[in-house]
Amino acid sequence: MTFREKSSSASARNAINGNGSSKSSSPVSKKPVWEYAPSPEAKDHIEIRSQYDLFIGGKWQKAKKYFATVNPATEEKLSEVASASKDDVNRAVLSAERAYNKVWSKTPAKERAKYIFRIARIMQEKAREFAVIETMDGGKPIKESKSVDVPLALAHFFYYAGWADKLKYAFPNQVFAPVGVVGQIIPWNFPLLMAAWKIAPALACGNTVVIKSAETTPLTLYKLAEVIQEAGLPDGVVNIISGAGDTGAAIVNHPKVKKIAFTGSTDVGKLIMRSIAGTDKKVTLELGGKAANIIFEDAPIDQAIEGIINGIYFNQGHVCCAGSRLFVQESIKNTVIKKLKHRLKSLRVGNPLDKNTDVGAINSKMQLKKITELVNSGIEEGCSIYQPECSLPERGYYFKPTFFTNVAQSNRIAQEEIFGPVLSVLTFRTPKEAIEKANNTQYGLSAGIWTDKGSKIFKMVGQLKAGVVWSNTYNRFNPASPFGGYKESGFGREGGLQGLKEYLNF
Numbered sequence: 001m002t003f004r005e006k007s008s009s010a011s012a013r014n015a016i017n018g019n020g021s022s023k024s025s026s027p028v029s030k031k032p033v034w035e036y037a038p039s040p041e042a043k044d045h046i047e048i049r050s051q052y053d054l055f056i057g058g059k060w061q062k063a064k065k066y067f068a069t070v071n072p073a074t075e076e077k078l079s080e081v082a083s084a085s086k087d088d089v090n091r092a093v094l095s096a097e098r099a100y101n102k103v104w105s106k107t108p109a110k111e112r113a114k115y116i117f118r119i120a121r122i123m124q125e126k127a128r129e130f131a132v133i134e135t136m137d138g139g140k141p142i143k144e145s146k147s148v149d150v151p152l153a154l155a156h157f158f159y160y161a162g163w164a165d166k167l168k169y170a171f172p173n174q175v176f177a178p179v180g181v182v183g184q185i186i187p188w189n190f191p192l193l194m195a196a197w198k199i200a201p202a203l204a205c206g207n208t209v210v211i212k213s214a215e216t217t218p219l220t221l222y223k224l225a226e227v228i229q230e231a232g233l234p235d236g237v238v239n240i241i242s243g244a245g246d247t248g249a250a251i252v253n254h255p256k257v258k259k260i261a262f263t264g265s266t267d268v269g270k271l272i273m274r275s276i277a278g279t280d281k282k283v284t285l286e287l288g289g290k291a292a293n294i295i296f297e298d299a300p301i302d303q304a305i306e307g308i309i310n311g312i313y314f315n316q317g318h319v320c321c322a323g324s325r326l327f328v329q330e331s332i333k334n335t336v337i338k339k340l341k342h343r344l345k346s347l348r349v350g351n352p353l354d355k356n357t358d359v360g361a362i363n364s365k366m367q368l369k370k371i372t373e374l375v376n377s378g379i380e381e382g383c384s385i386y387q388p389e390c391s392l393p394e395r396g397y398y399f400k401p402t403f404f405t406n407v408a409q410s411n412r413i414a415q416e417e418i419f420g421p422v423l424s425v426l427t428f429r430t431p432k433e434a435i436e437k438a439n440n441t442q443y444g445l446s447a448g449i450w451t452d453k454g455s456k457i458f459k460m461v462g463q464l465k466a467g468v469v470w471s472n473t474y475n476r477f478n479p480a481s482p483f484g485g486y487k488e489s490g491f492g493r494e495g496g497l498q499g500l501k502e503y504l505n506f
């Protein structure tokens, strides 16, 4: 790692991207500071085709329409991908059905395991390529793609490969069967990882798959299609397509799709529930969140500060379980705010391919607009904004790491999911008040507790209405741990044994 001396007087693009109304409170330092030298990840080993067709029945098939996918860090076009029509979805589902009836349902479980294991091994060999493409297509820092997205995706394939021939031990004394053709729809924040969460247990349980990527991040799924081909998975067992909401709706509404696994917004989750009402389709929905990260006065404060940073600025806050509402015990509020400001100043925002970048690009222009609108609503509602001085790249979609104080529970920024690097800081006095405030949301996906007292953790965990509660850590994932929500964060679990159950009929 090399450092160089740099004057930090470079003007910041503006505090609230695009509207120029800076409310940043920190003065611009004129002192020379030691800066990291650029350390871009090489991309000459990456192969991105100029066009991706649909991966149906083990072959690349043309679509009638294509759309561009851009690098949000530079606004440059990376490739064109197929937009699957209703007919294309039908072809994909029929291919999955054929593969299920003719091959996969007759493939012994231990053979299924070998295929899944092989997919994991080939992905592992191409880990660097996957990481770079994930970063280029989605805007996330390369250090996160390398250390979180890709290894966790692999871990899910390895984990579920292990279960494929042991299902009778997972569910002893029960009679069960695969569901058949499953339809999977994923979001843009963790494309490869969400694909792994869904494809691996589906295959382990003996189902065949039609999966659709999100509009802005189709590329790693098509890389995965190449891996699946290389692994020799029988044709049609996994079909990978791209397209927008209507493509997703065509999957949901296809009568031969027996189970829907969806990760995305609560609004679309509700639409899906309406569409399948009256059918016998199984469904799991992993939707939005507005998690409470609760810091008690007896917490290890410096560790908690790292947990707050990881909780909300990881992946630019494009995380459904992000710790976007910080509840600080009143007695330590000033200390926490002071330390948080100090820590925010050291976050490096910029080129996601730079190995030293902490906060990369916002995934799309549309998302940047949404974040900006919600941040402006916070200012208009009288909350106090803090953003560190930092310069943003001239091109691409970026937003400074931000936090708000003087936030009321009724403010939009305390209620609505921002899905960006924006934290709302609130306070509490007693554990009871912390619980009440934390549960005062339509969501219930995750929460964090920071305290020195184990008994307090157990008491709080039992009362928090959240599917996942981390204590003295945040944003930790493991394929053996179930993940999922309550209330408007959805239902059903992914990961662990619970994740297998969703792909079987009992």
Ligand code: ADP
Residues within 6 Å of the ligand: 185, 186, 187, 188, 212, 213, 214, 215, 243, 244, 245, 246, 247, 248, 249, 250, 252, 263, 264, 265, 266, 268, 269, 271, 272
């Ligand atoms: P976000 O707001 O995070 O983009 P969405 O819920 O809009 O979340 O998108 C998540 C996924 O759902 C994407 O793959 C998107 O194409 C898909 N999608 C959007 N609308 C529908 C729909 N009506 N039915 C099924 N899938 C949809």
